[in-house]
Amino acid sequence: xxxxxxRSGRVKAARRLTARAARRAEGRFLAEGPxxxxxxxRRPGCVVEVFATAEASxxxxxxQQLAAEASVGWQVADGRALASLTDTRTPQGVVAVCHAVDxxxxxxxxxxxxxxxxxxxxxDPGNAGSLVRCADAAGADAVVLAGRxxxxxxxKAVRASTGSLFHVPVTVATSVEETVDALKSAGLAVLAADxxxxxxxxxxxxxALRRPTGWVFGNEAWGLPDATSALADAVVRVPIYGRAxxxxxxxxxxxxxxxxxxxxxxxxxxxxxRCPRA
Numbered sequence: 001x002x003x004x005x006x007r008s009g010r011v012k013a014a015r016r017l018t019a020r021a022a023r024r025a026e027g028r029f030l031a032e033g034p035x036x037x038x039x040x041x042r043r044p045g046c047v048v049e050v051f052a053t054a055e056a057s058x059x060x061x062x063x064q065q066l067a068a069e070a071s072v073g074w075q076v077a078d079g080r081a082l083a084s085l086t087d088t089r090t091p092q093g094v095v096a097v098c099h100a101v102d103x104x105x106x107x108x109x110x111x112x113x114x115x116x117x118x119x120x121x122x123x124d125p126g127n128a129g130s131l132v133r134c135a136d137a138a139g140a141d142a143v144v145l146a147g148r149x150x151x152x153x154x155x156k157a158v159r160a161s162t163g164s165l166f167h168v169p170v171t172v173a174t175s176v177e178e179t180v181d182a183l184k185s186a187g188l189a190v191l192a193a194d195x196x197x198x199x200x201x202x203x204x205x206x207x208a209l210r211r212p213t214g215w216v217f218g219n220e221a222w223g224l225p226d227a228t229s230a231l232a233d234a235v236v237r238v239p240i241y242g243r244a245x246x247x248x249x250x251x252x253x254x255x256x257x258x259x260x261x262x263x264x265x266x267x268x269x270x271x272x273x274r275c276p277r278a
Contacts (some may be wrong), residue, residue, distance in 0.1 A: 003078050004075055005080065006080050006081040008077070008081065010049070010075060011051070013076060013083055014030065014095070014097050016033075017030050018087070025110075025165065028048065028097055028098060028099055028100065028156065029100060030086070030097060030155060032088070032158070033159060034092065034093055034094055036096070036159065036165075036166075037050060039166040039216065041072065041167070044070070046099055047070065047072045047100060048096075048099065049073040049093065050095070051081070051131045052075050052077065053076070053078065053082050053094075054076055056082075056093030061146075063094065064101060071245070077099065082094075086155065087156070088107075088159075090147075101165065101166060104171065104174060105158055105179075108171060110185070111186050113212060114141055114143060114216040114247045114262060114264055115264060116141060116142045116213070116214055117135040118131055118147045118217065120146055120149070120176045120216065120228055121146075121147040122145070122149045122219055123148065124150065125150045125156035125157035126157070126160045127249040127250060128157045129154075129165070130250035131143065131250055131253050132168065132170060133159040133161050133164040133274075134250055135168055135257060136162070138257035138260075139261050139265070140143060142168065142170070143168055143170045143171075144170075144172075152170050154258055155265050165172070165246075168218045176228055177228075180216065180232070187212060188212045189211045189234075191223075191233060191234055191257050192228065193212070193215060193237075194223050195217065195237050195246055197234075197236045198237075201255065209260050209262075209264070210263040212264075213260050215260070217253050236256065238252050
C-alpha cells in the first residue's frame, strides 16, 4: 500500500474521532505521539491501527516492531494527513486509533481500592490528563472523572497523560455525590483538596494517610463548591511556604496522592488493581 493522503478513506474514518460525538458513538479515540502510542501498543487489544509519516516510521522502528507483534496495521501517511488527525501545531508524526479503555464503575472492585483520585468538574483537558499521569505515578488504583469533567479522550487530555491513560483504570461518573457515596460505602476515607481547607496536608498524621483514601480535586479556576467539600471527611490544603499565590491542579494532586501512597506503602498495604481489559 502506498502513502495515504488526507483523502484516504482510512484517514477520513480516523479523522472523525477528533470529535467527541464520534468517539462516543464508535468507542474509539486517537492517541498521538510515540510515548502514548508505545503504551497503547503494550496494552493487548487496545490499538486498531497506527498512522505515521515516512520520517516517523524510520525514526520509531521500535513502535513498528511492537505493532507487528500485536498484529496491528502500520499505515504510512503524508504530513497533511497526519496533521488532520491532531490539533497540535507541530504534530509528532505518529497517531494510533485505539479502543476506549475507560471502565464502568461497576467493573471496579471498590472494596479493594486503596487510593483513588476523583476529578470533580475538572474541565481543562491538560489538567485532567496530567492528573491521570500523577495518579499513575503514585500507584493509585483508579481515577474517576466525575460530574462535568472533561472527556478523558480529549486529544489534549490524552497527550497530557503521556501514556498513563493506558495504565490506570479510568472511569467516568455523572455525579460527584454518587462517587463520594461509593467511596464511603467501600470504607474509604474521603479527603477534599482545596486551598482554603481547614487542615494542612502537613498536619495529617500517618494513620490518617495510611487509610484507604479517595482524594477529591476540584476545578482549578473555582475549586470545590461548598456542597462538595461538605461531603468529605476533611478538607485539606497544601501549605505554601513561599510567595506563590497557589499551586496548579496537577502539582497539588501529586503532593496529596504521594502523601497517601508513601504512608500506605510504608504500611505494606497498597495493592494495585489490574486494569480490566476490553
